[in-house]
Amino acid sequence: MSQSEIQFTFDDKTISALSGQSVGAALLAANQRSLRKTRFNKDKRGIFCGIGVCFDCLVVVDGITNQRACIIEAKPGMKVQTQDGSNA
């Protein structure tokens, strides 16, 4: 592919993404299927609808919670974290 590769971190791991790719897609490509834990039952959740409707693939991006991994574009140096309930 002609695109440039960029890198961001997910928790402690370094993840590669193509420029323009979503955080969620890059994480799935890196075999990271669980993105958050739910508030009450602490169940794992990942990408479900993939188009920004369901709000299930929530991650913390640069300290801001409730970001949808499936639509937020991966940017170099981004700090992405598993969302635990409503917290970083």
Added chain:
Amino acid sequence: MKNPDAIVIGAGVVGACTALSLANAGIRVLVIDRGPVASGTTGAGEGNILVSDKEPSPELTLAIRSRDAWFEIDTDIGGGFELEAKGGVVVSRITKGISDLKKLASLQKENGVETIELDASTLQEAEPFISKDVNYGVLYPGDAQCQPMLAAAQIIRAVKKRGGQFIQGENVIKINSNSGSVVGLTTDKNTYSTPIVINATGTWAGEVAKLAGSYLPIMPRRGYILVTSPAPKFINHKVYDADYVANVASGEADLQSSAVIEGTASGTILIGASRERVGFKNDLNIAILRQLARQAISLFPVLTNIQLLRAYRGFRPYAPDHLPVIGEDANVLGLWHAAGHEGAGIGLAPATGELITAQITGNVPFMDPMPFSPKRFKGGEHVAV
């Protein structure tokens, strides 16, 4: 139940509490609502149970008793409505506000309200995310909160278990009387006989009084509440601006708002409270949403990145003198009113039920009910009683 001892019209929190109090006194009670449980003002409330927002007055006496009564009901029926003794923190950032707040708190203290003054550092301890420019507040450990819809539903559920009945989807079209005394009522579907009808229809109480040929001056005041996405526990208490206390007592028509902010058991943050007199107009006022958001952020800057999810509107019932109406009708015997609690209906509901029940059963009420009597209004005039 075609011949109940008493019929409560309205399955909001005031109707539910009144029915529970009557049922507990051994009265066979029927609750009728044109819609489902809590489909009026109760369903659009924050669930405030406050002792902090009232000056020493009969209403404060009512509020103090009611707050305790909520915890007794919680034990009595087995909970299930997210009752939480979270406490309230009232703050002010202006010199005049601070001195007024100090004065109010000391008066409240003399009247049995627990108050704890907070300075800059104890305030930061109580609310670590509060804006650094807030240096003075008063903590009211007595303030509490519940989920009002669940409260009404759980209480109605208990009433049913105690021999009462709830009928929904019937619209009362006439309150029947004979020589000035209630004998029953007629809905769009049925007729019921009863010597006692309690009008707990909140904002619509004036309309219901008319069905008995009587009169009650209750009007709607529109209030908005913003609900955010679930957030970490940024806010420990119910936190509000001292200006709120002034607004509650205000009779001006234009929009007023001052932030009342709190977290809930589900993680969402509630932001109130605006008040405007626009009748039953139900459009979405974006300017109010913005003003509430600005006030909330100014008190808690951490809310900047938290998302607004819903905004709901409710119509708070109020009387010309901003006091609830609790007692027997001025013209029709056996017709009782429990309405007009404005933004305090959830908090004042249990004590309202107790006052009504004590008077109906001929017991001594916990306080003099006269200040709340409907007899203070006559033909549109506000008369002293």
Added chain:
Amino acid sequence: MHNVVIVGGGPAGLSAALAAAAAGAPVLLIDSNSRLGGQYWRNSVDELENQNEQHFDLATGLLLINAVKARKEIEVWSEAQIWSATNDEGKNTLRVIHQGKEKIVNTANLILCTGAYDRTLPFPGWDIPGVMTPGGVQSLLKGHGVLAGKQVVVAGTGPFLLPVAAGVIKAGGEVVSLIEANKSRRWVSSFIVILENLSKIKEAFYYIKTISRGKVRAQFGYAVIAAHAADNGELESVDIAKINRNFKVKKVKNIKCDVAAIGWGFTADTSLAGSLGCKQVVAKDESVVVWVDSEQQTNIPGVFAAGEITGIGGSDLSMAEGVIAGIAAAKFVGCKVDISKAHRKRRAKRQRFANALIKAYPIKTGWQLWPNDQTTICRCEEVSLGDLKFSVEELGATDSRTAKLFTRCGMGLCQGRICGRSVVDLVAKELNVLPTDIDRISAVNRPIITPIPLGVLAQGE
């Protein structure tokens, strides 16, 4: 000043924009995606041309997208989210978050093309990571070049399952099972409709050819009714059931997979139209759609709607409707144009095909028996079927709205978009009644159309 404001950059919105611009009306096209094309022509991060193989009909999409970009009368706002919309005496106000700021758009002339998203049904385990919608799998593949899993089950109902299965195979994945809940013979009654829409049949064969090359045989009359997680909490297998024509379970077997793409047709997103006060109706497939007249105009003069929000019908029907809406809107602002007979005929033909699709792929009520009391219904607020039942049986909820307020079901971040429709059905089932149109319409009513940060809200005027 723009004469015509169009919301949505999919097949309907692009067609409407070109038709209105061609008629001489300047257009503002507001789209929530980063690239034009909608869910149907989802563009890859890679060059579009490389994706040609993935899509039967990409040429049309490229043509429309490039034409829109080339026309100077059309201004495009991408990645723009409308959080609130109101109609006040003929003036429509859209509040748009665009480039980190809120912009206010006032217009008397609006075309709504807000599209649809996959309809999902709840079943035990549908919230396990690895269970996805077909649209999600498709979007990862077409939009981001990522294959969602190695062993994929594609299931549910409707023709959209075919391109998703074909896409997985082309990208090198294995489709371990392709199952369609409805029997294919339902199509026989629609023979004439098939004849007048032969291109659609060609499209189906195009995908079937790819699928059979991957040695996958589609099975009819089956459904995924449960999903199971491995110790790590991620999808390991699904239960596939043979079902009868009412979707009641007959026989169950378990198969291993790492992704299950399960979709039950589509749900129109009518929130924006609802906020403006456009009349909504319940369509034959029980989805809530926007009512329009023969010129695609809603009950509000000057507000038009086209595409999936007026009834699920696929991209061809969306384009036909979009063109008519574009012309009608241009006419509304005084351009000298008219809708031709040919336009109307094209729409009618495609509408007949869409009707046949709805008839061929019904969702039967047997699905309501798949979830058990522990099954999550509202994914956001983690409300189970047992919680919903409690709200009806004990708390006295007698409609879905009250059940929702008691349980918070549908009150989370997705604002009920995922579970709202199912909740209406499940509560009605508990009450032993049929859902009313009012229940269905109130379930899609959301005055805050999309969540907005308080900080952005506070800065607006």
